[in-house]
Amino acid sequence: MADMDDTAIQRAADLIEDADALVVAADAGMGIDSGLPDFRGPGGFWTAYPALGRRGLEFYEVASPRTFETAPALAWGFYGHRLALYRQTSPHAGFGLLKGWGEQMFPGCRVFTSNVDGHFQRAGFSDDAITECHGSIHHLQCSRPCCGDVWSAEDFSPVVDDETCTLVNDPPKCPWCGAIARPNIMMFGDMGWIDRRSRRQESELRRWVDKATRIVVIEMGAGTAIPSVRHFSHELVVNHGARLVRINPKEPAVPTQHDVSIAGLALAALQAIAAAVAERQ
Numbered sequence: 001m002a003d004m005d006d007t008a009i010q011r012a013a014d015l016i017e018d019a020d021a022l023v024v025a026a027d028a029g030m031g032i033d034s035g036l037p038d039f040r041g042p043g044g045f046w047t048a049y050p051a052l053g054r055r056g057l058e059f060y061e062v063a064s065p066r067t068f069e070t071a072p073a074l075a076w077g078f079y080g081h082r083l084a085l086y087r088q089t090s091p092h093a094g095f096g097l098l099k100g101w102g103e104q105m106f107p108g109c110r111v112f113t114s115n116v117d118g119h120f121q122r123a124g125f126s127d128d129a130i131t132e133c134h135g136s137i138h139h140l141q142c143s144r145p146c147c148g149d150v151w152s153a154e155d156f157s158p159v160v161d162d163e164t165c166t167l168v169n170d171p172p173k174c175p176w177c178g179a180i181a182r183p184n185i186m187m188f189g190d191m192g193w194i195d196r197r198s199r200r201q202e203s204e205l206r207r208w209v210d211k212a213t214r215i216v217v218i219e220m221g222a223g224t225a226i227p228s229v230r231h232f233s234h235e236l237v238v239n240h241g242a243r244l245v246r247i248n249p250k251e252p253a254v255p256t257q258h259d260v261s262i263a264g265l266a267l268a269a270l271q272a273i274a275a276a277v278a279e280r281q
């Protein structure tokens with residue numbers, strides 16, 4: 001935090017003060033401060049899943065719909081571990097700061113996240129205010145899929161052997177056809193992801209954005225490798241005149257001189273902005 005640019009922090013506080021509407025845009029880097037692994041960080045995937053490292057399995061190979069056919073206990077070992085981890089982990093304090101700023105604005109706040117962890121809901125954001133562009137691990141769908149149904153994962157409690165990263169108990173089943181169920185998440189090479197829930201969330205977000213004025217986007221931990229979140233932020237800047245605060249330790253460059261670039265992790269940057277906002281009140 002010591003090397004964070006104070007001018008940028010002050011400008012971010014200005015943008016929050018001047019805004020009527022807040023859009024929170026979050027990618028994998030947002031969860032790091034909650035203690036969640038970033039699979040794309042240095043050695044990230046195999047550090048989090050040493051059993052998969054020993055077998056030489058890459059993230060894209062395990063996070064694939066084909067793995068639910070060829071090695072279902074392994075696929076659910078990986079996703080079951082993540083489901084349990086996300087259920088057990090508390091979102092860091094930055095979530096609460098964002099929520100507080102949103103509550104001071106009218107018409108409030110919306111969230112666009114590629115994270116499937118459900119942590120914005122867990123931090124108290126309304127489900128109606130959240131778009132999960134890559135889906136949610138807390139929802140299931142048929143692996144075939146036989147139909148477009150998406151249902152809650154709350155009845156499923158995975159038991160995973162961490163030594164082998166395999167599911168020990170029975171995997172969830174599709175209630176319609178009996179095939180194995182899978183998380184309602186967009187995976188690698190995924191032709192079967194049912195995006196109905198995400199599309200409905202996004203169309204509601206679009207309607208909200210069309211009506212909102214003076215939008216500030218606070219984007220955190222959004223990489224360029226899978227740029228869904230960065231594209232979304234840029235689109236609001238270009239088409240809706242939004243201002244952007246980009247918080248990113250490695251790729252903080254912003255599209256225009258009106259935007260603010262903060263090289264740092266989400267929690268430290270949000271706390272620095274919150275301190276700047278508080279000094280003025």
Ligand SMILES: [Zn+2]
Nearest residue numbers: 142146174177
């Ligand atoms: Zn089915």
